[in-house]
Amino acid sequence: MRLKAENLRVARSGAEVLRGISFSVGEGEIYALLGGNGAGKSTTLLTFLGFLAPSGGEVTVNGKSVPQDVGGARQAIAFLPEAASLYEHMNARENLRYFLSLAATPRSSSAIEEALTRVSLAEEARGRKMKGYSKGVRQKVAIALAILRDTDILLMDEPTSGLDPIAIDEFHALTRSLADDGKTVLMVTHDVYGACQVAGRIGLLRRGVLVDEFTAPEGGSIDTETVHRAFAEREAA
Numbered sequence: 001m002r003l004k005a006e007n008l009r010v011a012r013s014g015a016e017v018l019r020g021i022s023f024s025v026g027e028g029e030i031y032a033l034l035g036g037n038g039a040g041k042s043t044t045l046l047t048f049l050g051f052l053a054p055s056g057g058e059v060t061v062n063g064k065s066v067p068q069d070v071g072g073a074r075q076a077i078a079f080l081p082e083a084a085s086l087y088e089h090m091n092a093r094e095n096l097r098y099f100l101s102l103a104a105t106p107r108s109s110s111a112i113e114e115a116l117t118r119v120s121l122a123e124e125a126r127g128r129k130m131k132g133y134s135k136g137v138r139q140k141v142a143i144a145l146a147i148l149r150d151t152d153i154l155l156m157d158e159p160t161s162g163l164d165p166i167a168i169d170e171f172h173a174l175t176r177s178l179a180d181d182g183k184t185v186l187m188v189t190h191d192v193y194g195a196c197q198v199a200g201r202i203g204l205l206r207r208g209v210l211v212d213e214f215t216a217p218e219g220g221s222i223d224t225e226t227v228h229r230a231f232a233e234r235e236a237a
């Protein structure tokens with residue numbers, strides 16, 4: 001398994017915010033962690049990235065304990081934060097070149113153009129400074145960066161928040177094609193409908209406990225109604 005949490009516990013400011021969660025995500029899988037505010041979704045991502053240490057249980061990336069090899073975990077993962085921080089005074093190509101050089105993974109100009117084509121960033125948008133660009137364009141550049149880093153694993157924090165419906169559909173199609181290439185995707189979201197559209201598995205997180213898990217049937221997708229009902233019932237409980 002590329003990502004695995006086993007009875008994982010994490011405390012923040014003295015309070016236990018993950019209370020023994022277990023799940024795993026393999027090659028070519030898209031796993032969506034769904035939950036209300038404060039459920040522990042971002043905390044889970046930060047723990048896989050080694051920014052928070054477990055107070056109990058285990059967290060592994062490619063079979064290696066994250067606390068024991070934080071560098072290895074970060075090298076294996078591309079992280080898409082909710083708001084991509086790109087340099088305003090640089091254009092899309094310059095941002096990509098700059099961040100790739102920081103990650104010590106320089107790429108050719110043709111590879112950069114190919115990635116920008118894959119995320120459907122219009123030719124004329126590639127050479128304009130980022131300043132004033134919409135969230136949709138910024139996110140495309142951030143995904144292009146993840147594609148160019150060519151890591152096996154992608155973590156995404158609320159990737160569709162603030163995107164319009166067309167950008168959301170494009171994003172889901174792209175995420176699926178990345179999974180078809182064998183990437184492992186873990187995303188956290190509030191969006192039940194989007195999670196059902198894109199994920200092969202959904203984990204419902206409530207107050208630091210994984211209370212339900214749903215798996216898509218072979219060749220199909222997870223039923224939105226079922227997840228919605230479970231979400232509402234758990235929140236009301």
Ligand SMILES: Nc1ncnc2c1ncn2[C@@H]1O[C@H](COP(=O)(O)OP(=O)(O)OP(=O)(O)O)[C@@H](O)[C@H]1O
Nearest residue numbers: 012013017035036037038039040041042043044190
């Ligand atoms: N920097 C922090 N220091 C201490 N506690 C924190 C910090 N950030 C979050 N928490 C607490 O950890 C718990 C889980 O928060 P987390 O951000 O992981 O939830 P989330 O499911 O991602 O929520 P949201 O959907 O609101 O982003 C919450 O109770 C929150 O108050």
